[in-house]
Amino acid sequence: MASNSPTSPDSTRRSERSRRAIYDAALALVVEIGYPKTTIEGIAARAGVGKQTIYRWWGSKADVLLEAFLDLSEQAARAVPQEPEEREEREEREGRAGEEGQGIPDTGNLAADLRLVLRATVDELRDPRFEAPSRALAAEGVVNEELGRRFVAKLLEPQLQLYVDRLRSAQEAGQVRPDVDPRIALELFVSPLAQRWLQYTGPITYAYTDTLVDYALNGLSPR
Amino acid sequence: MASNSPTSPDSTRRSERSRRAIYDAALALVVEIGYPKTTIEGIAARAGVGKQTIYRWWGSKADVLLEAFLDLSEQAARAVPQEPEEREEREEREGRAGEEGQGIPDTGNLAADLRLVLRATVDELRDPRFEAPSRALAAEGVVNEELGRRFVAKLLEPQLQLYVDRLRSAQEAGQVRPDVDPRIALELFVSPLAQRWLQYTGPITYAYTDTLVDYALNGLSPR
Numbered sequence: 521m522a523s524n525s526p527t528s529p530d531s532t533r534r535s536e537r538s539r540r541a542i543y544d545a546a547l548a549l550v551v552e553i554g555y556p557k558t559t560i561e562g563i564a565a566r567a568g569v570g571k572q573t574i575y576r577w578w579g580s581k582a583d584v585l586l587e588a589f590l591d592l593s594e595q596a597a598r599a600v601p602q603e604p605e606e607r608e609e610r611e612e613r614e615g616r617a618g619e620e621g622q623g624i625p626d627t628g629n630l631a632a633d634l635r636l637v638l639r640a641t642v643d644e645l646r647d648p649r650f651e652a653p654s655r656a657l658a659a660e661g662v663v664n665e666e667l668g669r670r671f672v673a674k675l676l677e678p679q680l681q682l683y684v685d686r687l688r689s690a691q692e693a694g695q696v697r698p699d700v701d702p703r704i705a706l707e708l709f710v711s712p713l714a715q716r717w718l719q720y721t722g723p724i725t726y727a728y729t730d731t732l733v734d735y736a737l738n739g740l741s742p743r
Numbered sequence: 744m745a746s747n748s749p750t751s752p753d754s755t756r757r758s759e760r761s762r763r764a765i766y767d768a769a770l771a772l773v774v775e776i777g778y779p780k781t782t783i784e785g786i787a788a789r790a791g792v793g794k795q796t797i798y799r800w801w802g803s804k805a806d807v808l809l810e811a812f813l814d815l816s817e818q819a820a821r822a823v824p825q826e827p828e829e830r831e832e833r834e835e836r837e838g839r840a841g842e843e844g845q846g847i848p849d850t851g852n853l854a855a856d857l858r859l860v861l862r863a864t865v866d867e868l869r870d871p872r873f874e875a876p877s878r879a880l881a882a883e884g885v886v887n888e889e890l891g892r893r894f895v896a897k898l899l900e901p902q903l904q905l906y907v908d909r910l911r912s913a914q915e916a917g918q919v920r921p922d923v924d925p926r927i928a929l930e931l932f933v934s935p936l937a938q939r940w941l942q943y944t945g946p947i948t949y950a951y952t953d954t955l956v957d958y959a960l961n962g963l964s965p966r
Contacts, residue, residue, distance in 0.1 A: 554779070554886070659885035661942060663777070663878050668943045676944065687963075696963050703945075704954055705963050707935035712927075715934040718941060719884060720891045721899065722926075731927055739962025740910075740919050740928050 541567035542574060543588035550585060551652040555660035555667070560584070582667055585657060586674050592650065624686040630695050631733055633686060638709060638729035645717045645724060658718060680706060708736035764790035765797060766811035773808060774875040778883035778890070783807070805890055808880060809897050815873065847909040853918050854956055856909060861932060861952035868940045868947060881941060903929060931959035 545566035549558040560581055564571035578584045625633050644650060661668030680703070687702035696705070709732040716722045768789035772781040783804055787794035801807045848856050867873060884891030903926070910925035919928070932955040939945045 556777070655886050658942070659882040662882035662885065665943060672942055672944050676942070680944075694965065697965050700958065700963050701954065704935070704951065705958055707938065707944075708931045708955070708958055708963070711938040712930035712934040714938050714942075715930065719881070719895055719899070719937075720888060721895050721903075721930075728927065731924065732931070735923065735928055735931055735962075736958070737962055737964045739958075739960055739964075739966075740923050740931070741960045741962075742917065742920050743962075743966060 538567070538569050538573060539577075542569060542584060543591050546581070546584045546588045547592070547653040550656040550660075555581075555585075555656060555664070558585075582670060586670065589653070589657065589675055592653070624682045626686060626689055628693070630686070630690040630693075631737055634709060634733045634737075635730050637683075638713065638733065639726045641713060642724055642726060642729055645713070680710065683710065705736070709733055761790070761792050761796060762800075765792060765807060766814050769804070769807045769811045770815070770876040773879040773883075778804075778808075778879060778887070781808075805893060809893065812876070812880065812898055815876070847905045849909060849912055851916065853909070853913040853916075854960055857932060857956045857960075858949075858953050860906075861936065861956065862949045864936060865947055865949060865952055868936070903933065906933065928959070932956055 542563060545563045546558065549562055549566060553562075558581055560574050561571050563581065563584060564574050567574075574584065578587070624637050627633055657667075657671055661671045683706035684702045687696055687700070687705055690696040691698055691700065691702070696702075709729070712732055713724065713729060716724050716728075722728070765786060768786045769781065772785055772789060776785075781804055783797050784794050786804065786807060787797050790797075797807065801810070847860050850856055880890075880894055884894045906929035907925040910919055910923070910928055913919040914921055914923065914925070919925075932952070935955055936947065936952060939947050939951075945951070
């Protein structure tokens with residue numbers, strides 16, 4: 521995905537080692553000193569490359585960071601067992617299947633599929649490799665609307681669209697009300713988890729996300 | 744509320760003018776330069792008071808800011824029409840009734856009451872007096888767990904508890920499933936709105952919050 525994005529340099533034109541050093545430096549700096557103080561110059565110094573190397577490949581620090589995040593996700597997707605079945609199982613468990621073009625699993629049981637993907641998201645939110653840089657970028661997005669919107673468009677919305685697809689399929693199967701807008705419906709289970717993570721409003725557990733799926737699908741009113 | 748908190752100076756011991764100047768300075772600085780760079784010294788200089796004046800009354804910049812926010816809410820609650828009925832109506836509309844000890848309205852129609860309070864929250868989230876300082880404090884809370892948790896405990900959780908109370912009352916009236924945990928249930932309509940506001944994941948409208956109430960109460964699955 522990163523190598524196809526318009527701001528990405530052609531991978532044949534750069535050394536893989538420099539690219540990785542730049543991503544690592546960008547992620548480390550945004551955690552340590554925050555987004556506003558992170559500069560192309562600072563990333564270059566920490567990565568041990570000239571700043572022109574970065575300017576040649578990326579238009580801004582935001583571009584570097586967004587790609588560093590996409591790369592982080594891809595690294596995680598690559599770091600799966602070699603056994604194809606295990607890999608598939610793990611990708612589904614980690615909710616990364618969509619990054620491989622497979623989307624959220626569709627076993628025909630919507631509740632089970634949503635529970636699986638949300639439990640994988642719980643694991644990811646607790647993964648220390650992701651947590652600090654994700655928080656740094658999310659925090660900046662709260663006060664920097666332009667960055668916030670880019671962050672959402674590039675990183676978050678593609679993941680949310682996987683829920684839209686799964687809910688549409690459930691509508692076709694008669695398991696979701698036909699009048700429901702899937703783009704809003706997914707927020708009933710995705711947003712509570714996001715808010716607990718962003719704002720420390722409550723613990724993040726599998727039991728919690730399982731409960732969200734139950735409440736969202738079955739409603740709070742008695743049936 | 745502010746005058747009863749343990750970190751608040753007795754209002755008889757300070758000049759109202761200094762207190763207001765300090766709150767205004769703290770809110771303005773956190774918007775302009777962010778939480779990390781905001782200092783007691785900077786607040787004092789901008790407010791035109793000695794920094795000892797601030798240290799005498801508050802333990803930290805976090806204490807000043809949390810109280811400045813509580814004061815901002817109280818100001819809004821005081822700036823209501825003098826006519827008691829109008830005031831009551833407006834407090835209900837603005838979802839501030841709880842700050843006056845009245846909680847979320849209970850007309851017996853849970854959906855209508857939730858729609859009313861969430862529409863008032865939409866208005867509040869769009870109010871420019873609140874937006875910039877709220878974003879600055881929320882952003883810092885994402886990367887500063889200690890501040891995030893204090894922000895939630897002092898400012899957010901008391902508001903969420905009003906929903907808990909209203910949902911409990913609906914459970915007693917048989918309008919909400921008895922097995923539902925109100926503290927989780929409220930997140931189905933509160934968190935989506937919060938995430939759209941925090942992360943710019945979608946537009947914030949009355950139609951949107953009305954839809955959230957429908958989906959949360961009635962569920963996504965066909966009945």
